[in-house]
Amino acid sequence: MKNFLTVAAMLVSTFMALPNTITAQNNSNIYELLNAKEGEYFADRDSAYLDPYYGLKKLIYGNNRFADNKSIRPRQTDADLKNNELGQKPFATIIGCADSRVPNEIIFDQGVGDLFITRTAGQVMAEASYGTIEYATVVLNTKLIVVLGHESCGAVGAAMKLPENPPGHVVTLINAIKPAALFANEADLEEKEELDLAVRQNVIEQVKLLRGLEPVMSRKFASGETLIVGAVYNLKTGRVEFIEETIMSLPKFAKK
Numbered sequence: 001m002k003n004f005l006t007v008a009a010m011l012v013s014t015f016m017a018l019p020n021t022i023t024a025q026n027n028s029n030i031y032e033l034l035n036a037k038e039g040e041y042f043a044d045r046d047s048a049y050l051d052p053y054y055g056l057k058k059l060i061y062g063n064n065r066f067a068d069n070k071s072i073r074p075r076q077t078d079a080d081l082k083n084n085e086l087g088q089k090p091f092a093t094i095i096g097c098a099d100s101r102v103p104n105e106i107i108f109d110q111g112v113g114d115l116f117i118t119r120t121a122g123q124v125m126a127e128a129s130y131g132t133i134e135y136a137t138v139v140l141n142t143k144l145i146v147v148l149g150h151e152s153c154g155a156v157g158a159a160m161k162l163p164e165n166p167p168g169h170v171v172t173l174i175n176a177i178k179p180a181a182l183f184a185n186e187a188d189l190e191e192k193e194e195l196d197l198a199v200r201q202n203v204i205e206q207v208k209l210l211r212g213l214e215p216v217m218s219r220k221f222a223s224g225e226t227l228i229v230g231a232v233y234n235l236k237t238g239r240v241e242f243i244e245e246t247i248m249s250l251p252k253f254a255k256k
């Protein structure tokens with residue numbers, strides 16, 4: 001009996017240890033990717049354009065500069081503007097909310113020509129947004145896409161109330177955010193936590209939608225050529241938090 005228990009325990013620990021080891025390794029890689037060391041604030045622009053994982057790092061560094069009151073406001077001098085006629089090579093596409101408190105270039109401390117951006121309330125996407133994102137991916141070769149939600153999003157807040165007859169075209173926004181709103185409603189939390197959860201879930205749904213979007217984005221994502229991740233911006237601290245769930249499922253980490 002004792003032997004049987006020992007063997008059983010060994011088997012259990014073997015099975016348990018395997019996924020744990022992998023998770024630990026992935027976690028350290030993810031941690032390395034998402035956390036800048038103290039005093040690390042800068043990333044090369046050309047490398048960020050070529051390597052989307054490095055591009056992610058560049059956004060993190062830029063946001064740290066902004067949140068730590070160390071913004072350098074790069075690439076916006078007269079000389080920089082003169083280079084514009086040579087074309088554009090934005091290293092990231094941002095799908096953000098139209099909210100005036102989330103100015104993308106400022107919160108990531110980036111300059112002219114760095115970010116390709118579509119903004120709608122609740123960063124809801126429709127046909128024209130898909131075309132815009134595909135244009136950045138296929139024509140401009142931008143390899144990093146960030147869906148950026150934010151704390152206290154009015155559009156998500158409105159969807160949480162599940163209005164029967166929203167005015168005019170607002171119905172498009174409400175319908176798109178509804179699955180995340182229902183998800184959060186079910187969690188039975190305090191109002192603020194419920195809204196936070198809906199904001200996060202809305203971003204996760206939008207990341208999933210883009211990763212599966214035929215005919216362009218689904219292939220670009222599956223091949224690992226384009227990264228599509230989600231993040232939430234905190235209005236009070238100025239910090240962008242990348243959602244780990246959307247990082248762990250990237251090809252680089254998911255394969256292991």
Ligand SMILES: [Zn+2]
Pocket residue numbers: 097098099121122123150152153154155156
């Ligand atoms: Zn918003």
